[in-house]
Each structure stands twice: as structure tokens, then as C-alpha cells.
Amino acid sequence: MPELPEVETTLRGIAPHVVGRKIREIIVRERRLRWPVPAEVEELAGQRIESARRRGKYLLLRTARGTLLLHLGMSGSLRVIDPASPWRKHDHLAFQMESGRQLRFHDPRRFGCALFLPQDDDSHPLLRDLGPEPLGDDFSADYLFEKSRGKSIAVKHFIMDSKVVVGVGNIYACESLFIAGIRPTKAARKVTRESFSKLVTAIRKVLSASIEMGGTTLRDFLREDGEPGYFKQSLRVYDRKDQPCLRCKTAVKRIVSGQRSTFFCPNCQK
DNA sequence: AAAACTACCTGAGTGC
């Protein structure tokens, strides 16, 4: 599923094919995404895409007339393909570029969205309250420490809150907490500055490593689904219930926290 | 205000 690294990979993959290029036609086959695709999206036909950027898991393609905001939800993907490619089930949108290439949006579960923003700034409600980028300078141990004071919420849930920091999904939250040696259920307010320091390092490490893997699949993902199958191999605790902890051999535990599967080593994570 | 919970959706997997 598209986590932050995969969205970043998608951005890097599509950018050369869309930035500086004109959209000839926009085809909407299924308007019922998370929110109905507004008519303004189709009105971007004829516009040139001036830039492409990512904010959290949102992709923003700017034109002189307004900005296209895309989110891949849980099952979405964007591919640059030959326009003659047959429409697959769940291919909902297509952006036919004047270059001849076509950008196609595929999303079985339709948790993704395609919206129109009048301006390319972060004032839109979906972007306005987002926390810092985990790989940016504003994300630090001090920031997390201050932000978490007085919060009884589980630290795992805390770092998965996009108002706290963007792009940390269930899998990366589990992995980062394992590396940092922090129990996922620990109240955020009880996590020390030192532990947050380890956590920040861990989050950066996990995301960066994953982006690099995404980089490896960059060439393939234009053709295939872009699902990096080998990412699973590098997971340390996620989906490893009852298997030995890679550090101490204790059986990995699976619990449900905040209605999400949570994996941790009861010995290494205090 | 903060925390907890719900809804949205489909495909994969499981058990009968």
C-alpha cells in the first residue's frame, strides 16, 4: 500500500513525465472516490503542469489555473502508460498528456481522492493542519517531547496522527518503535526526551531506507504495480507475531491498539 | 480539549 516512501517514489516516477507538459484531456470513469471528483479537475484539461510536489501523502500538481491534489488512499496507484493500454477494473481517472503518455489513476478501494485547489499553498483544510515532514528539519526530539506533554494517548497512536507528523503509517510506527525500544502502548507523556530522540532517528532511518528501496523499483513501477515485494523482508516486527525477536529471540507479540494491529517485542520494548 | 470510535471500500484469506 502507498506509504510515504511509495508516494515519494510515485512523485519521482511521474514527475519527468508530467512536469512542464500539457494535459490534453482528462477522462473520469469513476467519480466516486473518497469524495466525488469535482468538475474543476476536468477543467484542468489544456493546462501545463508547472510543478509537482508532495506534502505528507498528498501529491500536488500545479497549473496556472489551479492545482490538482491527489491522494492514493490505501490501494491507489498512478502509472505512466501507453494510452492504448486496456482499462483495468478500478482504473478511475486518466490524464492524457500532449506528449502521448497517459497518467492513470487506479484505486480498488477508492479511499483515494482527486480534488481541485484554487491556489497551490497549504491553506486547504486537508493540508492546513498537517504536522511537519518526518524527513524535514522541523521534526525533532524536542518537538515531539513538547507536543506530547500531557497526552495520555499511546505513543504509537500519537506518532500516527498526521497533525503530529505526517507519513507514519501503522507499519512504520511499529518498526520505528521497535528500533527505538519503546513500548507502543506507552502513554506519549511518559516518553522521555532521550527516547524521542531515538524514535526520531528510527523514523527517519526506516522511511529513508524504504524510499531507497522505492528508488530501486522506480524503473519497474511505471510498468508494474510498483509494489516493492522485498520491503516485507526488511520488516523487523510487523506481521511477525510469535516469531523470535531479531534482537533477543523473545516471541513477538501482536495486540490491537487503537483498532490497529500492533507488533512489538515485550522484552526489548519497555 | 482530548480521546475513542465509525465510516468509507474491496480483495485476500479463512473456515465450513
Added chain:
DNA sequence: TGCACTCAGGTAGTTT
């Protein structure tokens, strides 16, 4: 083989 069921996931929106 097929049916009924559960689960996964991001996040906006609602309820406690």
C-alpha cells in the same frame, strides 16, 4: 466450489 465471514489500511468526521 462457494458462501459467509473477518481483516487490512488512511484519515475525516462523529461521539463520548
